[in-house]
Amino acid sequence: MSIDRFDQINPPARLLMGPGPINADPRVLRAMSAQLVGQYDPAMTGYMNETMALYREIFQTQNQWTLLIDGTSRAAIEACLVSALSPGDKVLVPVFGRFGHLLVEISQRCGAEVHTLEIPWGQVVTAKQLEDAIVKVKPKLVATVQGDTSTTVLQPLAELGEVCQKHGVLLYVDATASIVGNELLTDAWHLDAVSCGLQKCLGGPSGSGPITLSPAFVEHVRNRRHVEAGIKAEHHTDSQGAIIRSNYFDLPMILDYWGEERLNHHTEATTMLYGARECARIVLQEGLDKCIARHQLNGEALAAGLTGMGLELYGDQSNRMNNVVGVVIPAGVAGEAVRSSMLHDFCIEIGTSFGPLQGKIWRIGTMGYNARKDAVLTTLAALENVLRRAGFNTSPGRAVDAALTVYGA
Amino acid sequence: MSIDRFDQINPPARLLMGPGPINADPRVLRAMSAQLVGQYDPAMTGYMNETMALYREIFQTQNQWTLLIDGTSRAAIEACLVSALSPGDKVLVPVFGRFGHLLVEISQRCGAEVHTLEIPWGQVVTAKQLEDAIVKVKPKLVATVQGDTSTTVLQPLAELGEVCQKHGVLLYVDATASIVGNELLTDAWHLDAVSCGLQKCLGGPSGSGPITLSPAFVEHVRNRRHVEAGIKAEHHTDSQGAIIRSNYFDLPMILDYWGEERLNHHTEATTMLYGARECARIVLQEGLDKCIARHQLNGEALAAGLTGMGLELYGDQSNRMNNVVGVVIPAGVAGEAVRSSMLHDFCIEIGTSFGPLQGKIWRIGTMGYNARKDAVLTTLAALENVLRRAGFNTSPGRAVDAALTVYGA
Known part of the structure; x- marks a missing residue:
């Protein structure tokens, strides 16, 4: 192979007007060109804390645990679901587009018992429909998409949150395609876990997945015990002894890295964090x-x-x-x-x-x-x-x- | 919160001489500042194909399936293991440092039956030790680290590869900390799957995990059938009906995105791909x-x-x-x-x-x-x-x- 064939990166000047990814804001790309610091550098942990504060504003929440998953928006979805769901747990998923199917499929990979609420593509689910299904299925978690780009439809969430709260069901929302382009009120709407990505209205590249987790959600996932790479003695299991099926997406371990304990997990994707931080700054400076x-x-x-x-x-x-x-x-x-x-x-x-x-x-x-x-x-x-x-x-x-x-x- | 407290990214000018991450080569950061293109843009698929070719040189392999996992080096490890291991599969892991423990822990999350070959920290495993353990355990897969930064020790691999080939056992190697700073010959040493990251000798930021997979490894993981988000009818299961426990890390699905089929999976982390491509170009231009x-x-x-x-x-x-x-x-x-x-x-x-x-x-x-x-x-x-x-x-x-x-x- 002649590597000389491969010149430096020089992409064509596209105007990306599809459902995402879109052109990154040049400010985000400039922020991402900053040099690296170490994983526990005071500058790094400072940037991590600032990023948490910025995304609390973005998600409209007081949730302490508001942070980044090191992967694309799909990684952030999987981190929430695999950390919450033990094998056999019942999940209820309203499906009104492609990304509802994705939530079903990821939940199945977690070993959950998945129940769907099928809505014709292009429509939304009503609070009444969801409540009827909750009464019937008695799920531990409801997982839904807010904005499903496959159909362009925005699912109203305020009433769904109320219904879930009334029945003591955790509510997870995939807000990848909707956040900061549409209203999303994590606390006011009683959303327990929300995830997104940078490559839509946040104006950044794919590769970092902001999430926010309610205290109830964190308590639930922390009821599974904790392990770090054999250094600690115990595995991260729930009361049935079911281990979280991923190390990379093990939220309790990730929280211990983002929290004051600063326990080592994977090396933070520093450049993506720089980008995610700048995406939030741009939105909040505009308002x-x-x-x-x-x-x-x-x-x-x-x-x-x-x-x-x-x-x-x-x-x-x-x-x-x-x-x-x-x-x-x-x-x-x-x-x-x-x-x-x-x-x-x-x-x-x-x-x-x-x-x-x-x-x-x-x-x-x-x-x-x-x-x-x-x-x-x-x-x-x-x-x-x-x-x-x-x-x-x-x-x-x-x-x-x-x-x-x-x-x- | 006053967002005005948070100024633009401006990290201190560290010289990073730890075990990684290290300072990124400025060329890599410049490549990452290029504007995005769409996920199926001819420019994008061209860059993906070039990246595959470049990393074949880096890994010293003819393996067709040489590509990037969208996450840190730990994500790349998990993608290899979760895609290969069905619940109950026997895995043998030589443990001579922290990152051997990590391979044990990830394999356990996959539901595998994990056997360890414990070596005192600071030493390496011999081909004889490994062969004795293989004969005893009869594993499907041996998983080992090449360079374990926790102990600074480099595990010789040529003879281990021979032993695994002789006994028909797949060999996975975590080369995160060693690649391009130490010799690694994927094909000559009969390594079936090798993963790494950018943040060590490759001179880039954490957040992209290059991998290479032998035809035998790919055949093994593809024996599990395939599903994409409910759009296809079938799940990705092996002959025992065991589904791959991750959607994000499902290698057969990821291969179908990187291959000529170009089936949609997650949105490629474009900026990290630009960086990974430049890391490889820099190494190969030096030689x-x-x-x-x-x-x-x-x-x-x-x-x-x-x-x-x-x-x-x-x-x-x-x-x-x-x-x-x-x-x-x-x-x-x-x-x-x-x-x-x-x-x-x-x-x-x-x-x-x-x-x-x-x-x-x-x-x-x-x-x-x-x-x-x-x-x-x-x-x-x-x-x-x-x-x-x-x-x-x-x-x-x-x-x-x-x-x-x-x-x-």
Whole structure:
């Protein structure tokens, strides 16, 4: 092999307007270029503590245990579920899109007894539906997605949290695609564990998974005893002797590293921590409410532009995520050819879709650094151009005009 | 909370001369500051393929399945073990340091029946010892560490590989701390799975775990069937119906993402991939043999300087890793006070130690970007100064003189 073939990293200048990942905020990339410090350096533990404080604001919580999992958003999901679920534990999962299926599948890997509450894709679950299922199943944990990018639908959570609290059931929420682009109130809504990632509205690269854990959730996972690499004598088991099925994702051990004990676990992914910290700083400097409002404005402008072009939106628009819009691929238009022209002619990425929606909708996102007027207008103008060349009948300029109306220009 | 308290990332200018993490090569940090592209962008899949080719050189293998796990080196260990081991499978682990204990503990989490071959810390296992244990235990897999930084000892692997091949046992090796600082020949030594991380001799930040898998290892893990998030109908189970206990670390699914099928798994940690790719480029541009020789030279100079200062080295020096030296803390010297003075007066980090060696040795590393003459001499001069002020009797300048002799100056 000639390694000379492989030049330095020099990616094309994409505008990433799919369901994520999106372009990272340049400030995040600059923060990630800072040099490393040691795992227990006072500077490092200081940055860890600051990151915990910043993400308490992001998650809108007083939870002490608010920290990062060293992996992508999926790693953060798995850390929450594998630490909470013992074999045979009952889990209830509302499934209304692809990422509900993922929660089912991960729970099954944990050996849990998984019950699903199947909702048609594009709809949400009601508190009544959830309560009926809880009464029937009597689960230890309910696991749900907040914003499922596969359908663009945002699950309302306030009432679900109340129902879970009333029945003494722990509630886990995957907020990867929704956080800081949509309202999320961990404490007010009684959410026991919430996880996310950086690569959506937080404006960073994939590879770090912020989580927050309620005192009740932490007490539950800590009832399993603790082991560190044979150095301690005991294993981390629950009262039935069931060990947590992962060392890397063993939350009690990870908490002992992030907490004052500073017990050694894996070497923290320092550069990703620098990035996660900067993502939160950017959002909080703008103001969390303003950040969410910005996502709402740009999402509405995008939706208005798409309908103005004569396209049909997918799913229940009254429960649509602010930051991603599903667009029905018009009859007679080759969906993948349009995406390819957007990418190769305009360097703009829009999203395909999965499962039952494959080939039926595109998903267009406006999130994080790319929740900007220029990004939305550029995408609309390019898409209109590509669609007209693909034979779709639309009047030039109508998409951008409709979006500009939303922006108030 | 006032977020204004938290300024931009601006870490102190440490010289990291512990057992890792070490300072990242500035080239790696620059590569990681490149903007993102989409998960299936031709540029992204191109970079993934190039990364696979680069790490085949690093691992000295023809293995097709040579790729990155999105997490730290510990994540890469767990991905190999959890994908290979079904509940009840017999594993044999030689334990001669902290990281052997970690392999035991992770294997137990997988539900395996774990047998250990206990070797006194600071020594290595012989092929005869391993073969006797294999004959007795009849394991499916042997899991061992190559370079255990807890003891600074390098386990010779060529004969172990032969023994495992002879008995039809799979051999997994954790090469996190040793790779590119010490010889590692995956194919020539018949290693079936090898994992590592970036934060040691590869000169990058923690957070990406390169692995390579032999065809036999891949065939073994693929004998478990496959599921993706409920989209596919089947679960990933072996002939006994035992499911792989992790979705995130399910190697057959990850291979289908890195392979030509490009099936969706988690969103690749793009920035970490940029970093991992640059780490490998730097090593291969220097030349792998030259890189290992540079670690050997600097490790010898460091060891000579330390003994020249009148310090005693720890462990079997005939099997010492090139890139880390254990130093016995002299009687009457407060080990942690010395480390603290090194950090706060000189901004140099040297390592403490764990378990039975806690408080008994320091560990000083010279690896990756920090396997340099100036870094070694600076560390020796500073340590000599700190030790003299701590009451240790040594002649000024002898440490650096002894190191310079090794450098041939």
